[in-house]
Amino acid sequence: MQSTYFDIYREWQAAPEEFWRRQAETLHWFKPIEKVFDNAQGVYGRWFVGGETNTCYNCIDRHVSEGCGDQTALIYDSAMNGDKRKYSFDEMLVEVQAIAAVLRNHGVGKGDRVVIYMPMVPEAVFSMLACARLGAVHSVVFGGFAAHELAARIDDCGAKVVISASCGLEPGRVVAYKPLLDHALDIAKVKPDFCLILQRDELHAALRYEHGDVDFRQAVEIEKVNGTVVDCEPVTATDPLYVLYTSGTTGQPKGVIRDNGGHMVALNWTMKNLYGVEPGEVFWAASDIGWVVGHSYIVYGPLLAGNTTVLFEGKPVGTPDAGTYWRIVSEYDVKVLFTAPTAFRAIRRDDPEGKLVETYDLSGLRALFLAGERADPETLKWAEQVLKVPVIDHWWQTETGWPMVGNPVGLGLLPFKPGSPTQPMPGYLIEVLDDAGHPVPANTLGNIVVKLPLPPGCLVSFWNADERFRQGCLEEFPGYYKTADAGMLDDDGYLFVMARTDDIINCAGHRLSTGAMEEVCAMHPDVAECAVVGVADSLKGQIPCGFLVLKNNVTRDEKLIEKEVIDLVRNEIGPVAAFRTVMVVKRLPKTRSGKILRGTMQKIADGMPWKMPATIDDPVILDEIIEILKSKGYAKGAAETAA
Numbered sequence: 001m002q003s004t005y006f007d008i009y010r011e012w013q014a015a016p017e018e019f020w021r022r023q024a025e026t027l028h029w030f031k032p033i034e035k036v037f038d039n040a041q042g043v044y045g046r047w048f049v050g051g052e053t054n055t056c057y058n059c060i061d062r063h064v065s066e067g068c069g070d071q072t073a074l075i076y077d078s079a080m081n082g083d084k085r086k087y088s089f090d091e092m093l094v095e096v097q098a099i100a101a102v103l104r105n106h107g108v109g110k111g112d113r114v115v116i117y118m119p120m121v122p123e124a125v126f127s128m129l130a131c132a133r134l135g136a137v138h139s140v141v142f143g144g145f146a147a148h149e150l151a152a153r154i155d156d157c158g159a160k161v162v163i164s165a166s167c168g169l170e171p172g173r174v175v176a177y178k179p180l181l182d183h184a185l186d187i188a189k190v191k192p193d194f195c196l197i198l199q200r201d202e203l204h205a206a207l208r209y210e211h212g213d214v215d216f217r218q219a220v221e222i223e224k225v226n227g228t229v230v231d232c233e234p235v236t237a238t239d240p241l242y243v244l245y246t247s248g249t250t251g252q253p254k255g256v257i258r259d260n261g262g263h264m265v266a267l268n269w270t271m272k273n274l275y276g277v278e279p280g281e282v283f284w285a286a287s288d289i290g291w292v293v294g295h296s297y298i299v300y301g302p303l304l305a306g307n308t309t310v311l312f313e314g315k316p317v318g319t320p321d322a323g324t325y326w327r328i329v330s331e332y333d334v335k336v337l338f339t340a341p342t343a344f345r346a347i348r349r350d351d352p353e354g355k356l357v358e359t360y361d362l363s364g365l366r367a368l369f370l371a372g373e374r375a376d377p378e379t380l381k382w383a384e385q386v387l388k389v390p391v392i393d394h395w396w397q398t399e400t401g402w403p404m405v406g407n408p409v410g411l412g413l414l415p416f417k418p419g420s421p422t423q424p425m426p427g428y429l430i431e432v433l434d435d436a437g438h439p440v441p442a443n444t445l446g447n448i449v450v451k452l453p454l455p456p457g458c459l460v461s462f463w464n465a466d467e468r469f470r471q472g473c474l475e476e477f478p479g480y481y482k483t484a485d486a487g488m489l490d491d492d493g494y495l496f497v498m499a500r501t502d503d504i505i506n507c508a509g510h511r512l513s514t515g516a517m518e519e520v521c522a523m524h525p526d527v528a529e530c531a532v533v534g535v536a537d538s539l540k541g542q543i544p545c546g547f548l549v550l551k552n553n554v555t556r557d558e559k560l561i562e563k564e565v566i567d568l569v570r571n572e573i574g575p576v577a578a579f580r581t582v583m584v585v586k587r588l589p590k591t592r593s594g595k596i597l598r599g600t601m602q603k604i605a606d607g608m609p610w611k612m613p614a615t616i617d618d619p620v621i622l623d624e625i626i627e628i629l630k631s632k633g634y635a636k637g638a639a640e641t642a643a
Ligand SMILES: CCC(=O)SCCNC(=O)CCNC(=O)[C@H](O)C(C)(C)COP(=O)(O)OP(=O)(O)OC[C@H]1O[C@@H](n2cnc3c(N)ncnc32)[C@H](O)[C@@H]1OP(=O)(O)O
Pocket: 119, 142, 143, 144, 145, 168, 170, 171, 175, 286, 287, 288, 291, 292, 293, 314, 315, 316, 339, 340, 342, 343, 346, 371, 372, 373, 395, 396, 397, 398, 507, 508, 509, 510, 511, 540, 574, 575, 576, 577, 578
């Protein structure tokens, strides 16, 4: 009889190391593991100590050596320019070795950091794998970030190389990447040795050969013609595979470190057990390689498990219509689709009755997984109605790298509860604690934490910042990892995730720091002080909303200043910040100790019930805020609900 979720979870709980040792045995190791978990190493311990492996080997060479070389590994489909390509594992091996050869020729080796700032093209995936092949550490930067954010990442990881492209393709515009990269390199303190630039047909970039630019295609083609072989470099399980930066509570992003061994073992487990896909089947994560979903479920997870992965360049709507996702699912016989709720809200807005769904054969699709932001029940219900497959919300973070809580298709679906991503996956013991660190009773709101040690595949630390990791994630609740999400567990152990406990907002599935936006707003010469809060948005879930207090002597047009601040955020952080709502106010509401009442402002803006904080310095300021919010279409009903 097949094991159920409860059997597997109990099995893990009874003998966690034995459980993970068995999972590790399904992958290839150059040197066996000496100790499954060593709590004396790293910040909270390390997995698979002494073992030597290579993630690229396990993603490609292993399948080739097992006779699956001609199976399709990657399907590329660009709804932006119509480009469609398929690569088998054999072909992928050629591409990856050629890029690895170019990197190696330029002195890149084990432990060197390579920043990848690329659009959704196969060469981006191959570049990630080429780094893994050499034991180099990649750091992918999302294309929607501007030069300043790119420079911060180049500096923080100490990049030896940047791999980029001439442009990205967004609806209605070609985004020139090269000027952004050049500007980033001009302001970065760290100067990489060279940049490998992929020229795309839509826009050719002017290469700065004197600064070490190398034409990607030309260099790679030479290695392909020469048939250069680059063997996989054995790395220890604990060596870093990648650094992925995520928003922190300040403008300085946190570099999440993922190791080689734990990462591949955990992701490989999820493909069959959680997502329910078998080797050879097509899995599509409609996200971007710049996010953790892209790392885990466009690149590494499916390839490790021998699935065919889909790399899609386009949007859920407008490229050309709300049927694009269904075209991809039917054209490539996608078995499981993973995307963010925002994508479905956009599709539903454009095709409310799901008419376009009916024009495609979606009979192969078995499940839809949603993550990245709260899945509102309305969207979930709609997706279920039109797709007629289970729609599964699941919950995880950039830090964890793979789902903490979900409903495991491969182990037999558990009953659904609306609003809950269901049960913890093996490896995660989830608890809810009050602010003093005591467990709260079932159905009581509190801080969601994970008992240490974190399972394989989770972050091992922040890049060059162990202390920041300890302080930010481990110190507040000793013995636990703090998720910074608030929620509750019900009597059946189902988790309900309600809100963030810090200043991170989730806009269209993108995790953004309002603190970072405030830092940029404050750079404007006319701004004395400011606050940015996330307000509810029917499409993107949340959008940032900025409140600006101008300096006393400023007489310039307020509208002009608002526009300048919007442009500043777009130029400093990038379009991904979706920073479009900003208002000049006379004063900001504060406590007597000077803390800005952001939470109260957010509740008022969203028209939620709110209470006058007992510690407020001047209650009249909230009336001023309500007035201006109302004039902009927010705070509907706010005054009526005031207590
Ligand atoms: C579970 C662990 C995690 O949470 S990992 C994170 C998971 N999140 C995701 O997968 C993200 C899901 N969201 C999306 O894929 C997109 O938001 C979707 C739904 C496709 C909508 O895209 P779009 O219409 O572009 O809206 P947006 O809010 O993402 O974009 C805002 C502005 O940024 C731009 N942008 C976006 N991507 C890029 C890019 N790669 N290069 C350059 N620019 C980019 C967009 O064009 C947009 O610009 P504009 O403001 O319209 O001028």
